[in-house]
Amino acid sequence: TQLLEQSPQFLSIQEGENLTVYCNSSSVFSSLQWYRQEPGEGPVLLVTVVTGGEVKKLKRLTFQFGDARKDSSLHITAAQPGDTGLYLCAGGNNDMRFGAGTRLTVKP
């Protein structure tokens, strides 16, 4: 049973389009992390959100933590082929559990 539900699971878009990935849970988290993983490599941390309602920006990526700290979203503006990868949200209060991931493909 996934503690964190991610949607969509797969997303294929054209270069230049915008997209949003969602991460939802019925549990409250002290923090939520977003990672990006390339094939054959470990996950690389993109951001950690801690405060309910928090918004963090990382270039074209915008991360938001829900007010109740149960959900989060990742918005990518003007996606590029280099954004292709597996995006994972993860959360936990003492350990870290991952959502199923969103596999993003950005076509040139």
Next chain:
Amino acid sequence: GAVVSQHPSRVICKSGTSVKIECRSLDFQATTMFWYRQFPKQSLMLMATSNEGSKATYEQGVEKDKFLINHASLTLSTLTVTSAHPEDSSFYICSARSGREGGETQYFGPGTRLLVL
């Protein structure tokens, strides 16, 4: 950011043999380390949590006698897959955290791909 290494990066072994995977935190002391397993096209599934100097806590469904975890120092944890079988073939990833409580960032290793023939 903090660096976590894993060794080996790739291993092929025969069915019935044991394989040891090392996870090291290179520039910080990892009070807590985690081991994950990832099957193709799936997400990471937590196998066990280990705190330095104490026994690992295993997730439901993970056999502790098959997946031996040792966290003997603040910079090293090892996962030994005993009597490996083809169904144990997977991508094993460790992560390390400097604190015992939540809220601290976990840093991930690059993963070890295990293939059991």
